[in-house]
C-alpha cells in the first residue's frame with residue numbers, strides 16, 4: 732500500500748544534513764541515512780535513530796499515512812512526561828500510534844487531537860494532531876519536526892536502539908514508504924484540492 736505523506740508539504744529526499752538551511756518555505760526533506768542526522772539508523776550521541784524526522788514549523792498538522800486503528804491516542808513521548816531524565820533537552824511531546832497495513836505507525840513529537848480514542852478507525856489522510864517543538868536548546872538546527880516510526884508490533888513502550896547493538900526486532904525502516912509516498916505526492920498548493928476531492932471520492936485516497 733502506498734502511503735500518503737503525513738505533512739502537507741513539498742518533499743525532496745536528501746542526505747545533506749544542512750539541506751534545511753536552503754529549503755524553501757513549505758518544503759521538507761525525507762532524510763537519508765547515513766549522512767542525515769534525522770535519517771533512520773542515524774547514529775546519535777546516546778542511541779541510534781529509530782525513525783525519520785520531517786522538519787517543519789511548530790503547529791503543522793499531521794495526517795495518517797494510511798488507514799488504521801488507534802492503538803494509543805496519546806503516548807507520552809519526549810520530555811519529563813516520558814522520562815524524568817529527559818527534561819534538560821526535550822520538551823514534553825506525545826505520540827499517536829496507528830495500526831495499519833504496513834505495521835504500527837508512530838506519529839511522534841506532536842500534540843494529538845483530543846478527539847482521538849483507542850480503537851478508533853482512521854482513514855488515510857485523517858488528521859491526528861499538530862507538531863510541537865521538541866528541542867529546548869537552539870543549536871542552529873530545526874527544533875520542531877514530525878518523528879515518524881514504523882513497528883512490526885507493539886509491546887507497550889518504545890524500544891531504544893542502543894549504539895553498537897542490533898536493531899530492536901520490532902523496528903522497521905519507514906524510509907522506503909516515504910520515498911514511495913513522495914513520488915506520488917501532490918504539490919503543496921494542490922493539497923487543499925486533493926482533500927476536497929477525497930471527501931467527494933473517498934476511494935481515491937482510501938482504497
Ligand SMILES: [Zn+2]
Pocket residue numbers: 769780782783784878879
Ligand atoms: Zn527523530
